[in-house]
Amino acid sequence: MSALEAIELGKRYGRRWVLQQVSFSVQPGEVYALAGPNGSGKTTVIRLVTGLAFPSAGEVRLMGQKVHEGGWALRRHLGAVVEAPAAFYPQLSGRENLERLAWMAGLRRAASRIREVLAQLELMAVADQRVATYSLGQRQRLGLAAAILARPDVLVLDEPTSGLDPVGIGKVHQILAEEASRGAAVLISTHHLREVSAYVHKVGILGGGRLVDEVIVAAEKARHRIRVDDPPRATALLRTLPSLQNVRLRGEWVIVEGAVEGAVDALVAGGFKVFEVTRDYFDLYEYYRERVAHG
Amino acid sequence: MARLFLWEIEKLRHLRSVRLGLLAAVVLPLIWSVAPGLKAVYGLQLVSGWQVPALALLAGMEFLYPFLVAMAASEVLGSEVSMGTLKALLLRPMPRTRIVLTKLLAASLIPFLFLGASLGAGIVAGLPHGFGGFFGGTGLGEGGFAGMGYLGAGEALAEIFRAYGLAALTLLPIAVLALLYAVVFLSTTASALATLATVLLMRLLVVFPAITPLLLTRYLDLYLRPEAAGPGLLLLVIYTLGFAVLAVLLFEHKDV
Numbered sequence: 001m002s003a004l005e006a007i008e009l010g011k012r013y014g015r016r017w018v019l020q021q022v023s024f025s026v027q028p029g030e031v032y033a034l035a036g037p038n039g040s041g042k043t044t045v046i047r048l049v050t051g052l053a054f055p056s057a058g059e060v061r062l063m064g065q066k067v068h069e070g071g072w073a074l075r076r077h078l079g080a081v082v083e084a085p086a087a088f089y090p091q092l093s094g095r096e097n098l099e100r101l102a103w104m105a106g107l108r109r110a111a112s113r114i115r116e117v118l119a120q121l122e123l124m125a126v127a128d129q130r131v132a133t134y135s136l137g138q139r140q141r142l143g144l145a146a147a148i149l150a151r152p153d154v155l156v157l158d159e160p161t162s163g164l165d166p167v168g169i170g171k172v173h174q175i176l177a178e179e180a181s182r183g184a185a186v187l188i189s190t191h192h193l194r195e196v197s198a199y200v201h202k203v204g205i206l207g208g209g210r211l212v213d214e215v216i217v218a219a220e221k222a223r224h225r226i227r228v229d230d231p232p233r234a235t236a237l238l239r240t241l242p243s244l245q246n247v248r249l250r251g252e253w254v255i256v257e258g259a260v261e262g263a264v265d266a267l268v269a270g271g272f273k274v275f276e277v278t279r280d281y282f283d284l285y286e287y288y289r290e291r292v293a294h295g
Numbered sequence: 296m297a298r299l300f301l302w303e304i305e306k307l308r309h310l311r312s313v314r315l316g317l318l319a320a321v322v323l324p325l326i327w328s329v330a331p332g333l334k335a336v337y338g339l340q341l342v343s344g345w346q347v348p349a350l351a352l353l354a355g356m357e358f359l360y361p362f363l364v365a366m367a368a369s370e371v372l373g374s375e376v377s378m379g380t381l382k383a384l385l386l387r388p389m390p391r392t393r394i395v396l397t398k399l400l401a402a403s404l405i406p407f408l409f410l411g412a413s414l415g416a417g418i419v420a421g422l423p424h425g426f427g428g429f430f431g432g433t434g435l436g437e438g439g440f441a442g443m444g445y446l447g448a449g450e451a452l453a454e455i456f457r458a459y460g461l462a463a464l465t466l467l468p469i470a471v472l473a474l475l476y477a478v479v480f481l482s483t484t485a486s487a488l489a490t491l492a493t494v495l496l497m498r499l500l501v502v503f504p505a506i507t508p509l510l511l512t513r514y515l516d517l518y519l520r521p522e523a524a525g526p527g528l529l530l531l532v533i534y535t536l537g538f539a540v541l542a543v544l545l546f547e548h549k550d551v
Contacts, residue, residue: 072389
């Protein structure tokens with residue numbers, strides 16, 4: 001069963017459809033990134049899947065139940081930040097804000113869990129200061145703390161790294177990866193595809209209110225690049241090997257998919273000088289640019 | 296629900312409209328108690344401290360209190376929208392109905408809060424004039440400020456309390472209407488404006504005699520006509536409950 005599933009989701013304002021036939025699913029332990037240019041419908045998707053807005057077509061299932069008909073109790077499974085920066089009561093301290101959210105979530109032993117998430121997000125030093133005094137980055141981190149507070153099965157975050165410094169960005173990505181490895185299904189909307197490409201499993205690319213492509217990143221990672229003394233000839237040679245797929249030239253690199261050891265053996269046997277062999281991580285950003293440009 | 300309601304009360308303390316409303320409600324009777332032109336402009340000479348809160352109520356109910364109540368009740372929901380905290384609330388495992396009901400209850404307290412503050416300030420401002428029995432009227436009972444002869448302190452107190460109580464009750468549907476509009480527009484300003492426009496429009500509808508008895512605004516001066524309290528209050532209750540039910544139903548399926 002998918003932890004989160006959007007089925008033929010559509011949203012219309014008046015006569016204008018801002019989202020049409022968007023379907024995707026996020027499994028437990030999986031990180032799904034929604035990408036797309038401004039106005040492509042990312043935030044609308046986030047609002048629909050969290051139940052804040054109601055779809056004009058289709059449905060959303062959270063842990064197998066319909067979000068918009070399943071009742072409020074279903075939200076026990078959900079942790080979400082849908083605004084950047086995350087919104088809190090400015091007159092209360094960070095800890096007091098979390099205490100109220102924990103009470104609303106019916107969280108047991110809230111005090112120790114609140115300490116835990118504050119420490120995890122490195123907010124202990126400002127925990128008892130009014131949120132009004134927090135920096136943008138501190139508010140964003142407090143937002144993530146609020147989202148993971150009740151150990152949700154599904155985590156939904158809209159631009160979770162917006163306004164953060166590089167250290168903060170790294171921290172957020174680390175926590176999201178940890179949440180996924182704990183078994184949570186994570187859905188994020190982001191513009192920062194290079195940052196998330198290290199741990200996302202799928203990327204949905206939105207354009208003009210439709211899901212124009214879905215990339216399974218994990219499957220894309222079994223790829224290597226080889227630097228040799230004569231790349232064009234090396235490429236021609238490697239294309240003859242049945243154990244390799246999608247052999248192509250990219251600048252001075254030969255990109256191969258499949259058994260890289262066999263490729264190196266063949267190159268050495270063919271008299272080529274092999275200078276370097278390295279994993280070729282899928283460049284989400286480049287793919288996204290190409291997809292949006294030609295989508 | 297009780298805890299959520301207490302939290303709403305705590306939030307009320309931080310709303311700018313509530314603070315401004317309280318300030319205005321306190322300042323109004325103080326102004327009347329020291330106004331040098333009272334006799335010249337209105338032909339009125341204060342002879343008793345009881346007349347000060349009465350004067351404040353008469354002046355405030357004309358426009359100021361309905362306006363302040365509409366603003367503050369709109370901000371009960373509007374402030375959550377502008378701060379972004381409404382979304383955070385709705386993401387928690389709690390029924391939307393419970394959230395909007397506690398907000399309706401909090402908004403319903405606002406007329407009593409403002410008029411209570413005004414009454415308290417009026418009594419303090421009336422101290423220099425004394426609170427004993429006097430020849431004349433409070434302005435809220437028979438004979439207006441001229442009265443019908445001697446008025447005992449107990450009777451005057453009862454008149455004042457009855458008038459303030461009735462006035463607060465007549466403002467109740469305005470507070471709930473403001474919250475209904477806040478649900479519709481998700482904006483403090485739009486909601487307050489819509490509420491005031493509705494009230495002003497209703498006042499103009501007296502040109503249709505057939506519907507006049509059913510108009511909310513027909514009963515905004517109920518504090519001066521306690522004899523009409525029976526049917527008046529019944530209608531105000533119907534308006535209040537009607538607006539509240541609409542607010543709950545709309546909020547249940549409102550895109551946020």
